Amino acid sequence: MSDVKDKVVLILGCAGGIGSVTAKDLASKGAKIAVADINEAKAEDVARAIRNTGGESRVYPVDVTQKEQVRATVAKVAQDFGSLDTLINCAGIMFVRPLIEINTVEWETTVDLNIKGGAVGNRGCSAGFHAPAARAYHQSQFHPRPQSVFARRRGAFGF
Numbered sequence: 736m737s738d739v740k741d742k743v744v745l746i747l748g749c750a751g752g753i754g755s756v757t758a759k760d761l762a763s764k765g766a767k768i769a770v771a772d773i774n775e776a777k778a779e780d781v782a783r784a785i786r787n788t789g790g791e792s793r794v795y796p797v798d799v800t801q802k803e804q805v806r807a808t809v810a811k812v813a814q815d816f817g818s819l820d821t822l823i824n825c826a827g828i829m830f831v832r833p834l835i836e837i838n839t840v841e842w843e844t845t846v847d848l849n850i851k852g853g854a855v856g857n858r859g860c861s862a863g864f865h866a867p868a869a870r871a872y873h874q875s876q877f878h879p880r881p882q883s884v885f886a887r888r889r890g891a892f893g894f
């Protein structure tokens with residue numbers, strides 16, 4: 736991402752490692768950050784840290800596997816900031832063990848969050864993006880290529 740000054744960036748999973756570092760870096764370059772995460776307390780910590788260094792940031796509690804919550808978050812971000820330029824999806828989980836040791840519940844959680852969550856994020860944001868240069872980025876390696884192709888065809892995303 737090049738010139739981010741005054742761009743409105745919604746980061747899903749923003750309370751985590753990659754999300755919070757990305758948020759602080761973009762905020763230091765002038766972006767306005769919508770800090771969205773299922774962990775509201777940690778999201779508040781990230782937003783406070785950004786505001787304490789002069790940045791602009793608000794918290795949006797959300798479960799990315801719930802499409803109505805994502806849609807509502809997108810609408811609220813656009814309303815609060817006046818626009819939405821970029822989605823960065825860092826919400827995800829990874830069980831770092833051999834596949835055979837991962838149980839069904841853990842696998843289903845991974846699919847729901849990393850794959851379905853990414854798709855829900857895309858769909859929610861495609862309704863909220865208005866700027867022609869709007870972009871979406873996904874951290875999860877599980878995020879399927881067809882989603883990226885779909886998004887590119889919609890013309891609203893860059894990967």
Ligand SMILES: NC(=O)c1ccc[n+]([C@@H]2O[C@H](COP(=O)([O-])OP(=O)(O)OC[C@H]3O[C@@H](n4cnc5c(N)ncnc54)[C@H](O)[C@@H]3O)[C@@H](O)[C@H]2O)c1
Nearest residue numbers: 748750751752753772773774798799825826827828829874
């Ligand atoms: N592509 C790569 O090479 C690469 C490398 C490292 C990590 N990753 C992936 O990037 C993602 C983020 O990594 P990280 O190290 O920041 O992880 P992390 O665990 O530090 O952060 C994940 C964040 O997602 C949030 N979250 C979990 N479930 C959620 C839900 N249902 N709704 C909203 N938020 C939810 C958590 O609260 C947490 O803040 C993970 O999916 C990880 O597997 C990819």
